[in-house]
Amino acid sequence: MAEVNSAYGAWLAYVMDAKRIDTEKLAEKAGIQPTLIDRLIRGELSPENAREEVFKLGEILLSSKPREQMEKVLQALEIHVDLRNWAKSCDGGCCQWNIATEVSYDSALEVS
Structure with missing residues (x-):
């Protein structure tokens, strides 16, 4: 196949x-x-x-204990915040990975 x-x-x-x-x-x-x-x-x-x-x-x-799930969620949120802060510290243009954070700030995604 x-x-x-x-x-x-x-x-x-x-x-x-x-x-x-x-x-x-x-x-x-x-x-x-x-x-x-x-x-x-x-x-x-x-x-x-x-x-x-x-x-x-x-x-x-992917089923796991609620505490394990919450720990993973909190870890993911920490990473997300770190990436956003990192993007701001380099003025958002120095890293190729920055496109992921730019999408989160895209005004076209905002709901009126």
Whole structure:
């Protein structure tokens, strides 16, 4: 089968590796065939066809204790604030990554 342009496979492989998840056990929990997970990782499903299955898998893979979730949220917020402050300190033009913070300040995104 031809490979399609989807980030789902790379994300799924990364999370499964990071959490040391077995394909068979994950498939059993999600109620899908293990071969479907393999096909997702290899990029054999288009994003449109993979979305529902990846959502099911994500719910299983990303579930954690509320305290762990809150710690991750707070860490992400700290990083976001650090990036915004960093962008302001260099006048917003010295870094290529700055486009992400520029989008957050874009007046076209403001709702009237």
